[in-house]
Amino acid sequence: MSLRRLGSIVFKELLQLRRDRLSFAMIVGIPTLQLVLFGYAINLDVRHLDAAVLDLADTARSRELVAQIAATDVLDIEHWLASPQALEALLREGRIQAALVVPRDVEARLERRDRPALQIVVDGSDQVIQAAARQLAAFPVHEHVGWTRRASPVEVVNFYNPERRAPVNTVPGLVGVILTMTMVLFTAIALVRERERGNLEMLIATPVSPWELTLGKVLPFIGIGIVQVTVVLLLGRLLFDVPIRGSLGELYLAALVFVIASLALGIFISTLARSQFQAMQMSFFTFLPQILLSGFMFPLAGMPVAAQWIAEALPLTHFLRLVRGIMLRGATLAELWPSLAALGAFIAVMLAVAVARVRKRLD
Amino acid sequence: MKTTARPTEPAIEARGLTKRFGDLVAVDALDLEVRRGEVYGFLGPNGSGKSTTIRMLCGLLLPSGGDIRVLGLEIPREAEALKRRIGYMTQQFSLYEDLTVAENLEFMAAVHDVPRRRARRRIEELLERYALADRRGQLAGTLSGGQKQRLALAATVLHEPDLLFLDEPTSAVDPESRREFWDTLFELADAGTTLLVSTHYMDEAERCTRLAILDRGRLVADGSPRALLDGLPGRTLLVETPSPRQAKRALADVPGVIALTQIGTSLRVLAADGAELDGRLAAALRAAGVEGHVRPTAPNLEDVFVAATRKPLPEAA
Numbered sequence: 219m220s221l222r223r224l225g226s227i228v229f230k231e232l233l234q235l236r237r238d239r240l241s242f243a244m245i246v247g248i249p250t251l252q253l254v255l256f257g258y259a260i261n262l263d264v265r266h267l268d269a270a271v272l273d274l275a276d277t278a279r280s281r282e283l284v285a286q287i288a289a290t291d292v293l294d295i296e297h298w299l300a301s302p303q304a305l306e307a308l309l310r311e312g313r314i315q316a317a318l319v320v321p322r323d324v325e326a327r328l329e330r331r332d333r334p335a336l337q338i339v340v341d342g343s344d345q346v347i348q349a350a351a352r353q354l355a356a357f358p359v360h361e362h363v364g365w366t367r368r369a370s371p372v373e374v375v376n377f378y379n380p381e382r383r384a385p386v387n388t389v390p391g392l393v394g395v396i397l398t399m400t401m402v403l404f405t406a407i408a409l410v411r412e413r414e415r416g417n418l419e420m421l422i423a424t425p426v427s428p429w430e431l432t433l434g435k436v437l438p439f440i441g442i443g444i445v446q447v448t449v450v451l452l453l454g455r456l457l458f459d460v461p462i463r464g465s466l467g468e469l470y471l472a473a474l475v476f477v478i479a480s481l482a483l484g485i486f487i488s489t490l491a492r493s494q495f496q497a498m499q500m501s502f503f504t505f506l507p508q509i510l511l512s513g514f515m516f517p518l519a520g521m522p523v524a525a526q527w528i529a530e531a532l533p534l535t536h537f538l539r540l541v542r543g544i545m546l547r548g549a550t551l552a553e554l555w556p557s558l559a560a561l562g563a564f565i566a567v568m569l570a571v572a573v574a575r576v577r578k579r580l581d
Numbered sequence: 582m583k584t585t586a587r588p589t590e591p592a593i594e595a596r597g598l599t600k601r602f603g604d605l606v607a608v609d610a611l612d613l614e615v616r617r618g619e620v621y622g623f624l625g626p627n628g629s630g631k632s633t634t635i636r637m638l639c640g641l642l643l644p645s646g647g648d649i650r651v652l653g654l655e656i657p658r659e660a661e662a663l664k665r666r667i668g669y670m671t672q673q674f675s676l677y678e679d680l681t682v683a684e685n686l687e688f689m690a691a692v693h694d695v696p697r698r699r700a701r702r703r704i705e706e707l708l709e710r711y712a713l714a715d716r717r718g719q720l721a722g723t724l725s726g727g728q729k730q731r732l733a734l735a736a737t738v739l740h741e742p743d744l745l746f747l748d749e750p751t752s753a754v755d756p757e758s759r760r761e762f763w764d765t766l767f768e769l770a771d772a773g774t775t776l777l778v779s780t781h782y783m784d785e786a787e788r789c790t791r792l793a794i795l796d797r798g799r800l801v802a803d804g805s806p807r808a809l810l811d812g813l814p815g816r817t818l819l820v821e822t823p824s825p826r827q828a829k830r831a832l833a834d835v836p837g838v839i840a841l842t843q844i845g846t847s848l849r850v851l852a853a854d855g856a857e858l859d860g861r862l863a864a865a866l867r868a869a870g871v872e873g874h875v876r877p878t879a880p881n882l883e884d885v886f887v888a889a890t891r892k893p894l895p896e897a898a
Binding site for chain 1: 664674689
């Protein structure tokens with residue numbers, strides 16, 4: 219291993235990157251765009267559903283009840299209806315997602331407490347809306363019919379889940395998803411490009427060793443990965459007020475290990491792919507299981523056992539445990555060591571396979 | 582440390598060199614000997630195994646069979662040691678198009694472990710010699726064909742290798758640049774470098790000190806251009822005719838005709854020895870009603886190729 223040769227490859231890589239405007243823009247552009255999109259769009263705390271009210275009782279008390287529920291902001295009451303038929307029509311046309319039905323005998327029901335006093339009709343074709351409606355079902359109509367400060371409607375939602383702001387959950391996961399996408403793709407393409415453009419044939423006829431070539435191509439991306447982590451964390455803080463409860467140093471250390479794991483995966487792909495296009499396809503092939511099974515989208519606990527086994531082999535799964543632990547629960551790396559060890563094992567296996575395949579021959 | 586082997590030892594020695602890709606035999610039991618200081622040419626059409634042979638000699642491809650010694654090193658076993666002492670110029674431009682001329686050379690100097698101070702001096706010297714000094718800050722991708730080729734050569738000789746492999750170095754440049762490029766190759770040879778150059782241009786092949794003619798992976802003839810021409814069996818005749826296609830049909834079956842090649846409005850005939858053939862050719866033309874004039878002509882390397890393979894060289898210039 220010659221430091222000068224290694225350094226010259228790193229330097230060359232940086233020069234090329236600087237001239238490649240698109241890649242350069244992607245380094246900061248991808249994290250920013252994804253953070254903003256995911257941060258604002260993935261909002262599990264559903265509010266402002268278009269809703270209608272069918273108040274069959276139409277008493278002072280029923281109107282008070284409706285006003286209370288409207289004040290939770292979960293439902294935006296836009297229509298006051300007179301008949302169940304009108305309600306069904308609006309729901310079917312998709313103009314409302316939920317409707318609040320106050321039965322004619324609502325006051326009697328509230329007194330006797332033997333049947334539900336209110337009915338919420340929900341567009342069942344959307345899972346997320348169903349979940350939101352369930353929050354409303356917990357609305358304490360019986361106990362606080364006489365509206366009091368303590369049972370203020372906003373508290374209905376907050377009582378159920380005090381920290382239920384989606385970006386707090388999404389941003390730490392996004393650090394992992396963004397690194398996965400950019401790091402794997404960049405390295406997978408970088409080595410294949412060298413082969414595709416014929417540079418590799420020239421390089422392997424020189425004293426450059428496979429390790430120098432591989433490391434030299436990868437080292438610049440480690441720096442880029444750290445830049446991306448910083449961008450996501452900063453934006454997460456500025457736009458969504460996402461906390462970092464654990465140690466910042468440990469967070470960066472975990473990110474560094476994960477960046478290396480993703481780069482190792484990228485190198486491995488680049489030894490298999492024959493063209494940049496193939497490298498891209500293979501990279502995307504690894505993205506799907508990582509995003510769907512890692513626990514970023516759905517909780518691991520709910521998955522079939524086979525899916526959980528696959529998830530354990532994915533670096534993103536382990537990084538999500540690390541990053542959520544450190545950022546949200548204030549955990550330390552020492553407490554999270556199994557995930558760190560799993561990432562280490564992944565790196566070792568991927569690099570060993572990849573370097574064995576980067577041979578200095580054309581056949 | 583210019584050489585570790587005895588100076589009398591050949592620069593390249595190959596015995597029974599073979600390369601198979603599946604069912605295809607790309608190089609078929611090739612025997613080769615290149616002496617030090619030679620400009621050795623590989624002449625043959627595309628697909629004749631020139632590039633594959635060069636790649637095996639550099640240690641970039643594993644031979645399917647045969648023995649190779651290059652600069653006294655056993656290849657492929659000692660390929661890594663060899664890579665410090667050779668320069669390999671690939672057929673396609675393989676430097677970085679998004680680096681400048683100077684950046685490419687600096688990179689190659691570092692990769693070849695040329696000490697920094699010597700690298701700086703050497704790069705200046707090569708930029709001057711190959712007329713690239715005023716292009717040093719230009720991206721390599723924006724250079725002309727001839728400039729790219731000179732840059733590639735500069736990068737290949739930067740570490741002062743003992744042996745240069747050049748795979749069709751002139752395939753992307755104009756005739757004027759081709760001649761100039763060959764002049765620079767002879768400067769290198771004069772300085773003691775051994776060169777192995779593949780080409781499908783006759784005029785280039787004629788300038789080599791020795792030549793191997795390859796066809797479909799086999800060595801069909803080798804020797805100096807002079808010796809190859811002198812050893813040509815039979816005679817070469819030129820038939821000048823306004824209708825070469827009809828003339829070719831008329832002459833194809835005349836006994837004694839080995840091969841016919843149409844070149845513009847004339848027909849080259851490779852014929853068996855004996856002057857009486859001239860008369861027979863003229864008679865055959867008359868019988869077919871084709872106007873034409875038959876006269877002897879000096880043989881060239883194309884005739885050597887035709888005689889060896891019984892077919893014309895497809896990409897001949």
